[in-house]
Amino acid sequence: MPLSFRHLAAPRGRALPVLGLLLTALIFAIDLTVPVGSAIGMLYVGVILLGLWSAWLPFPLVAAYGAAALVLVDLYAGWDDHTAPGVVVNYPLMILVFIFSALVVRRFVMLERQAGAHLEQLGDFKRALDAAAIVAITDVRGRITYVNDKFIEISGYSRDELLGQDHRLINSGHHPAEFISELWRTIARGRVWHGEIRNRAKSGHLYWVDTTIVPFMSEEGKPYQYIAIRADITARKAAEETLTQQAALARVGQMAAVLAHEVRNPLAGIRGAMQVLMGRRKADDPERTVMQEILTRTESLNDLINDLLLFARPRPPRIAELELAPVVRDVFATVRQDPAGQGLEFEAQGPSLVVRADADLTRATVLNLVLNAAQALQGSGRITVATAVAPGGMVQVQVRDTGPGIPDEIREQIFEPFFTTKARGGGLGLPIAQRTVELHGGTLAVTCPPEGGTVFTLTLPGPAGPG
Ligand SMILES: Nc1ncnc2c1ncn2[C@@H]1O[C@H](COP(=O)(O)OP(=O)(O)OP(=O)(O)O)[C@@H](O)[C@H]1O
Ligand SMILES: [Mg+2]
The missing domain is CATH 3.30.565.10 (Histidine kinase-like ATPase, C-terminal domain)
Structure with missing residues (x-):
């Protein structure tokens, strides 16, 4: 959805001032030939209003001063009776209307230009944001109303598949319900939420995003939409995980060394002693089953320690x-x-x-x-x-x-x-x-x-x- 406000800018060039000039001349000619009286002022106001579409800011004022000069010329040099009753009031009023209309037109044009410039700046911000981040906008119930191209790229869903859905679509099920409800509580209260979320793409692969959710509040102080700005941090998370795994592995390694030394040797002793004791019993001695059970248990304990050693200190493969x-x-x-x-x-x-x-x-x-x-x-x-x-x-x-x-x-x-x-x-x-x-x-x-x-x-x- 590229935003562009260039079409709001006024038409460039001299076409409108020239048109204004021609119309003014025409109106003056009419004024000289037909006795329309002060009603001619309405036609001049029409020319001043053309300033709404002109890129030349002085247009309305120039048109107003021109019109004022021409009606005065007509009044004194033409056929109008400048002593007639009403003229004394009508003509100054008409000139006031010209100037007032010109000021209004000028103000409107200036406001419109300001708004255009703001919108254009906003559009630039948006382009910068779209280039830098994964952006989504949702309504107050969490339904997606806007996603940028980066969102589509990372999630693997098309825009049509995303719009109208909520973020459960990309939920990886990794975060506990309490985490999600805390997020909602924060933004519903109008506060900005910031955290790291793991999502699932359409293809099933998981990705991590650093997420900032900003609520937009209505005048009544209630959020009416949320904008979520995210950055892909999957690589950083993977690196962190590797580090944690390595640290865990190092601990397991130390533990395994202790186990090998302090447990495996006594275990071998117990096994040996048990075998001696069993050898002294008759084959049908009922206590032999208990002893056999002890032997089996010590063996599986030994297996576990071997596994642990293998895991913590694998020997290099002989390829x-x-x-x-x-x-x-x-x-x-x-x-x-x-x-x-x-x-x-x-x-x-x-x-x-x-x-x-x-x-x-x-x-x-x-x-x-x-x-x-x-x-x-x-x-x-x-x-x-x-x-x-x-x-x-x-x-x-x-x-x-x-x-x-x-x-x-x-x-x-x-x-x-x-x-x-x-x-x-x-x-x-x-x-x-x-x-x-x-x-x-x-x-x-x-x-x-x-x-x-x-x-x-x-x-x-x-x-x-x-x-
Ligand atoms: N083929 C499988 N079908 C269903 N679950 C499985 C299968 N393979 C592994 N799992 C699950 O993965 C878990 C971990 O397996 P793993 O081999 O690491 O440990 P374990 O079999 O429980 O114990 P150990 O292998 O150390 O005796 C299992 O407890 C089981 O829940
Ligand atoms: Mg197993």
Whole structure:
């Protein structure tokens, strides 16, 4: 919606003054030939009013003085009887009307020019704002009445899709209800709100905007519209997040070192002692089950500590060419043995491809994903591992299941360390998998297709490497 007020400017050039001059001459000629008396003044006023359209500011006054001079000439040099009753009053009044009309026209033209200049300045401000920021205007109920091109660009929606909608369209669900209602309370009271908001574009990708919302108040002191000015801060947020993650990782690293030292060794001692005690019992001793339970628990504790160490201090991958088909077969065999794998269908799809990766780490990663899928299926369903060639010299491995999927609200948390929805989960499976994949120069992403289930997509460099 480009604003331009140039069309409001008066026509340039000399056309109007010349026309005014001609009309004045014509009126004077009429005045000389036809006895119209003081009514001729109305025609002169018409000429003065032409000044409304003239770019030449002195026009109305010049026309008024000219008209005044001509009626006086006509009165004294022409045939009008300047001693007739009424003339003494009429002619000075007529001249006053000329001057008064000229002043009014002049004032109007000046006001119009000022308003035009203000509007033009406003238009310039708006162009500058549109170039610098993401701008939206909403009515008092939050329905969008205006968006600029930057808004359209970042949100991915067309103008038609946005107008009339409210900002829930781009809500990412990240902010708690209290945050949103605090925002509304602030602007409804006529105060400016400032904060950082995460939105979701039409394509689903998330972006952060630094947002200032300014309420526009009516004379009764009630807001009638809001203007929201935003700047894209997605890159800054990503950098901040990386820093936080690195700090968290460093803490986990310290903790893991302590755990490895102070817990793993005593744990090994307990296990050894328990095995000795069990060895002294008869095979049918009822206390052996309790002891076995203690052994199992210490083992899973040990696994958790190993996971933690792996996560906090991953060893550098030993890169070699690795064929994927045997890895998938091996993982399926392991999960079939696992209690979680009972009663499930396993399927390998796609060609056997070669990746450049660490064999043990890759196997552990695929195992992690397939085990998660098996745990989600709870005894019935299908797990598919599909391989395919991906762009950029990469190879893609997808682990799909027909399970319940992952609810929207936790989908971003599953890669966070210690996030788990399982009673006995450590919440380290996915963070380790992601870390490992990134160490290889690959990616790990999750989607939940509309037809149900979960798809984890892993990419690793192919034999030719990325490029
Ligand atoms: N295929 C899947 N289907 C449904 N939910 C899943 C799937 N994979 C992962 N999740 C969810 O992601 C969470 C985190 O997974 P992650 O592997 O990191 O930890 P975990 O499996 O809970 O514990 P751990 O792997 O450390 O034993 C899980 O608790 C589960 O809620
Ligand atoms: Mg897991």
